[in-house]
Amino acid sequence: MDFLKSAVASAIAKGSSLPFSLGDRVDIGDSIWTLHNGTKRDDSSACSVFTFDIAANKSRLPLAKNAVRKSRTLRHPGVIKVLDTIETESTLYIVTERVVPLSWQVKRRSLSEETAKWGLYTVSSTLKFINEDASSVHGAVRASSVYTSESGEWKLGGFDILSSMKEDDAIIYTYGSIVPDAARYTPPEVVKGGWEVIKRHPLTAVDAYGLGVLIFEVFNGQFSGGDQIGKTTNVPPSMHQSYKRLCTANPKLRLSPGHFVEQGKKHGGFFQTSLIRLTEDMESLGLKTDAEREEFINELDNLSDDFPEDFFKMKVLPELLKSVEFGGGGPKVLSATLKIGSKLSADEFNAKLTPVIVRLFGNPDRALRVCLLDNLPLMIDNLPQKVVNDKIFPQMTSGFTDVAPVVREQTVKAVLSVINKLSDRVVNGELLKFLARTANDEQPGIRTNTTICLGRIAKNLGQSTRSKVLIAAFTRSIRDPFAHARVAGLLALAATIDVFTDEDCAGKILPAICPSLLDKEKLIRDQANKTLDLYIQRVRKFGSTMADTVLPPTVPTEAEPIKSDSRPSNSNDKSWAGWAISSFTNKIATANGEIEPTAGVASPTEPDHTRSASVPRPAKSSPSTQLELPKHALRPTAQPLGRSMSDRPPQAVYEPPEEDEGDDVFDAWGAMDDDEKEVDPFTAAVASPSPSSPDPSANKSPAVPYDDGGEPDFAGWLAAKSQAKTKKPLPKGLGKAGASNVTVAKATPKPRVVAAPAKKIDTKPKDEDGDDGWGDAWD
Template identity: 75%
Template structure:
């Protein structure tokens, strides 16, 4: 009915004053206590309306004892609470708080897990077992000798493991000081669960009072023997198994037997057991135990002792990130699976970080830190290592920087993208320009693990600028690694810069004097073939690969052939999908009568000059004036602009042949654009003169065998095409005395007459000369002949056939 009460009353009724939120219950077997996982709360905040309790999130464990259900065992429960409060030792469970009320007893401790879980699963490695047994033996030594007490219930169920993986001693139900005459162990020792199964032989015979007549440590020594048997065998069913050496390490068997001796006076005390194990070559001489001992007293060590500790830690690690290659393997590498990871995370890692940042631990210790950090979760890594790594990247020590760059693959997954892009990469960039080649090379290699954590702006901006520097580095190995790096990060480059950068970089590397740089460029081209268009493949990449086909090194030649084959196959495959031609077919109206194809120059003509003649004849057919004679057709044809590659026909009125041109044509305004009223009357010429031009002469002869001044001929051709051309006059000696009104057109006839007077007169070619008896027609200034339209219907004789005969 708590939900019906007020907020304050409800909080108090539900134990709002309790400093821990109870979680799941943990199975610990037969015990008078129930174990729960818990979360610690902060102090109360009393508000006007209600009482609020905040949780700080730290983990803890809570041992609870129900007084109503176990009244007979209440004395030993209260004894445990008292001993937990007063007994302090690194090997004992750390107590945070204890609470007693009328119904329950609570012991709030650090977060622990029962050792029995690992014992039942047989998941304890030999190295960890020795380390844990050593910790419990040392704790019992303290209880027996320094505290003059007897634990009385040493077994696997009394041992717990902390978050750091360390073994902690608990189960203080009957722990008693032998200085007390009324010690609780004498009266209530038998109330401990399973006491009969683990009780020493002398207690079975004479009761707990018998321990007064025997060595103080005899009971706990026997319990330590039971613990060792359980750790290596999983479970101990009774006293008949105690002392058996099954699965016990050979070096420990002799001392183990003495712990389990039936005669308590012959038993080896925990203190002597530790002493024998610590002898030279003893079973407690392990790297993990040595490291633990040094860690416990690191704060009390001198500088020289601290340096020795760092050196011992370094010996346990591989040092691949030092400037000189080191291929030796350490003990820690060989036993890394046996070592408790939590111990390194919680205990070793913080001390190593202090050593690197403030104690000059160097790259060896840094490598140990990064190896431990690779086993951390992302949250743990960001909490414990990320801030230190960001600071270390700014360290001027080149050895540390090289170690960090070499270890980036181990930690990059745990580093947030924003941290890498904004904090780490700006510090890495100094390595691209470092004076030490090893730093520059490791910086180039470090691009690969961090490329996915960089933004597009950084990749296509700063990164490419630095890689452009290393691509021209004086060290051939750095140039080669830059080429390999570009090939592997090609997919991360922007679409607008990818092909340009890769073609330029790989093209330069193909010409590199270092053989491996050339080979790397060819391999990179083969790997990034999908990054280029087919046009780039044909026009830029294939020409760059071809020189490598004749490289001095067979390694390069073989790779060049392989890469060339890949690109040729891609180009051919794309070419097979292209249309046969890109020329658009002319569209013919349905009502337009079909036109007869010319004998040459039509779309079906496959000769070398078919395209040129086709363009010429098509433009002739488009003229909208009437062709009275063949000569007039020639005159009008010259007025039509034509391609620079189309041969010019000979002018009927030109007395000096035009030399072959060597200047570019200027764009002409089409003469047919003038209105019909502005056009001059077409000049009519006799049909017989046209046929004379065909007799015994070929057009090619007239075009290609022009003599005279080349420069003047070129100038004449350029001047002729730079202005609109008037209709040709049939006069061969001089221009008409009465020029017509050409509306501002240049006086071509007058220019031609002046040109002829300045040079020696040459005879016109055969067919173009005119009879002296031919009367000179009189040109009327303003007489305009009515325009006639071209008849596009098929005729028996095609005017263009004369042009075709001239090219044959």
């Protein structure tokens, strides 16, 4: 049988003259009609097609023709919307909006009480219209005559015996008994006296009884016969009284569908529900005052999730969109709209909501903009990337520079929602420019949120700009006067540690974190320690993988002596302390050389006593040097200072005087330079005394009984300097030849000495100590 039905349906679908194509069959059982899902050929929209096979049900053809005729003429929101009717020699077609039988949900008992009351209210209101306004009788009210539309609304159908009581030959009188399964649903008075008895009773009696049967089916699943009518099993208590009056055996005492609606609508009645009130107020939403609209939105927010979603998608949502865009619905209506829109599929969202959202982002209303930004997370998944990048984000950018702080702040927060829908060019170009503005915003909260935003979108930034931008932003944030901004900067650095290079971590980030360790706020100090530990661990880990040195290995040659472990210090200590002492000794030698520049260069032919007192003794690794000279030979004496220039080799005189400064610099780095060349000038000077200048004090006992082991004689140096200060220097050019090495050295260039008196300079003796004519060389 199923195979034959499918074959017939396929044959019908191939009819080229029909304006629709048939799809799956929907069996409803208790009807003379067969229901199919269909598609209109002109616009490919969904529809339903009721088909009647004339050859198979020829005896019920009058019922089918009556249904076709009444469907064309009866128009009401609670009635199935008929799109077209077609009559052929073999089949009758009624093309309607897409519907499904209510019997499916009734048999599964999947209806909630709120939805059931809402549907019964719709059917009761429709029956009131049929009975009172159309003066007609439906005659077959039951679950199989009710359908649900795509919006979830209940629609009344089954107009097989719908008759006007103004007609003397109404079809209900003749064919009412051949309706499928009529024995179960026929009122008791009709069972006894036939359909003609309805003329003697109230017009509403038959449909009131059918409404009672429908109530029982909706709450119990099925109706088996007249013995169940009037039972209150599973019927809501608030409906018991009215329900019993619908089912009473006396037709004159039955409550009409119109009165049933009135009782339900009374204060505290069973039809006083949020869903029913929403349905009634929805169509006039654009005309409501602000207070009435506020009440409507509150009702909408209070609706639970078990309400029919299809109704909100198909009916409520379009009305809300109209109110928002044209009726001044405001942010609250928009929030309700987007809440419903979040339950739409991607295709439905793009068709119904996306165009409206794009237009709303161009609306100058700040409250509307803030509402859109707040609800972006609910709708961003359904918005196409091209729409977000090309249409929505360009409208959003005005929020970064808006005068209202709340708009700027919400715009920064919304970046997290749209970042994955933006192109790399937009992210690394426009977006970073706007975030740079908000990072310097006058509002501390906006600066803080900008730092958080940058930390969370770090992975979306380009590699060429990521490190530069983030380091600048975060290090500036941890210097922000707002405490929470500093915390945000430290947290952002900790969260984005993987995006920085090891060199940046050590050279830029760690120095920036350190001041926060002594922040006045304990919260910041604690976070600074945590962040610092993370970066130190990373730097140490990277440092452990580095090579010990990048310098090439040094291979000694025959011309170079083997490097000795001894250094110009007071011991063989190779630790950092030994180098520190050696460095300090070099500084003393440089200072001595500045006062006596000619004594700073040692000649291999000079005797050992010409070496400066600040030069340390040679290392113990040179035994020959220590055996040849006694310790007191390293002490400075007055006799070498009285030597004339004729006693010195010509090489010791430096001309021109302008090069003295270069020699001083060389002397200052001499120790390091000599160490690199593996030559110890101090050892060489001690080991090779000059025979031409005998030291008269060489065989004398040391001036100081304490042997300092070659350490610099700071006490003697200070004493000599103090004695020099007490002596009043002579005018330039009047000094004795042997008074000072510095004076003799400056007097050597005779052309300069002769030219000096010709200049107009003050010859008054100067009080400055150490004035030895150093400046004459720069005249």
